[in-house]
Structures are given as C-alpha cells and as structure tokens.
Amino acid sequence: MTSNGRRPRVPIDVNALGYQIRKAGLLPAAYRGAMGADVVRHALANRRFTRNNPAFAVPPLEYLFETQTTTDLLRFQLGGVERAQYILRTAVEHVASETLRICEWGCGPGRVVQHLPHLDSSRRVEAFGTDYSERLIEWCQTNIADVTFAKNRLEPPLPFDDASFEMVYSFSVYTHLSPEVQKHWLDEHLRVVRPGGIVLFTVHGDAYRTRLVPAELRAYEERGYVVRAGVDEGGPWYTTYQQPEQVERDLVGDLDVLHRHLNREGAGRVQDVWVVRRP
C-alpha cells in the first residue's frame, strides 16, 4: 500500500503484453476486442461526420480498422486529403509533366487515392489504385469515382505495361511485407514508372524501436531488420521494422534517392518516407 492507502500502480509493459498475446495465439480475439472498443469510442463523432458529409463514401468500419487501426472517419478523411496533397507536391517537384499518371499500390479503401483527381486544377491527374485484397478493391470500384482500380497478388506483377506512370507510391505497405518481397515490389514499381519517374514508399524505421521487445531489438540492431511473422504476410499483424541503413543496403542500392524523411524519435510513430527515381 502507498501512504494514501492505495495499491501502488504496476506499470504495464504494453510491448511485452502484445508479445505474449501474439505468442499465445490470442491476436484475433485481442484485435476484435480493440476494434469493438474503437467503434464505440468514435460512434458519436462518426454519426456527426456522416450527417455533415453525406456525399463522402464511408467504408465498412472493419475495412477502416484493418487498414488504419482506427475507425475515426474524420481522421480518415483529413489524413487522406493531406497525404494526397503531399503526393501531388512531390510529383510536381520531381517530375516534369503536363499530365500526371499516378498509381497507389496497397490503396486499401481508397483513403488517399480518391482525392488525387480533385486537388490540382492546373494539371490533369489520372489516378490508379491497386491492392491485393479483393474485398477492398471491389469496395473501391463500387464507391469511388474517377480512379481506376485493379487487384494484384501478394507478389508482383501489377497489371500495367512498362513505363505507365510518372509516380507509384505506397503508404504503410512495405511495413507488412518481408524484405525479400519488398525488393520484388520495388523492382516492379520501377518497371511500371517511366524513366525519370519516381517511387515513394514508407517503412517502420527507428521511430518504432520503442515498440520492440528486447529479443526483437537485438535482431533489429544486429541484422538491420526484424519481422513479426508467423501470420499471413501482407496482413495487418505481419509487421517489419527496418533501419535506414538496411533499406539503403538491401532495397534502394544504387538508385538515386531524391528524398529521405527519417524519423529517429519514438514519439508520434511516424514512418520513414523514401523517394527514389527510376534511372
């Protein structure tokens, strides 16, 4: 007991708890519980959002949670617009072209790609989205206008000709793939962007070290990466953490890196962003 008669608080090690849940095979149950709680937490605000935005295509909440780990609709919409603006700025900065053909790979329920055709009135933007999830792509095809959607598989190829795009980008997709499969995809993305075109992707970098348990941290430091495998690759529970040096060595190699936004700190859990150019 403490001096005020209360039991002392035992701090919970969230990482260790998560590790044990994963090891005990309880992830599906923990995931369902977390989603249920999140739906309740955002219910009122989401009702207000749908009332105020009647034209906004609201994905099923399980699709939101699966791809964003939250069902917060306002965050889904604002985050999508902000990312789409960032993609257009990056494309305009690095690729000289009247028309921008841009493909989002791993687009989920279209959070970002749906905004691309509508944000820059000074040029023509042709937007494409792909994902390996049949459900997500079917939902996008039915609910999002002005974007061409297609399904791919866990491994390449994409259903597009060589040099089809000025830019291919992905947010938080490499984070769910092994380094080997990431490499196959980067090669494929370079195939479908035109010479001089760019590829943007994100990974869990040093900012996520605080999520790792000691054994994982050791592997991260020794090998440069660690993978939480044992579940389906590509799914939300399969997660890869990798140091910038490993990305440089094993993924990017000799490519021209136009931009690297590396987040060294744990706060905010921001993924590292890499932008490379096809020679």
Ligand SMILES: C[S@@+](CC[C@H](N)C(=O)[O-])C[C@H]1O[C@@H](n2cnc3c(N)ncnc32)[C@H](O)[C@@H]1O
């Ligand atoms: C964390 S979600 C991010 C969704 C979206 N990029 C966003 O930022 O809102 C990861 C997405 O990658 C997709 N994905 C995973 N592996 C993939 C693969 N090999 N090819 C295409 N999509 C994949 C998943 O289906 C999911 O939609």
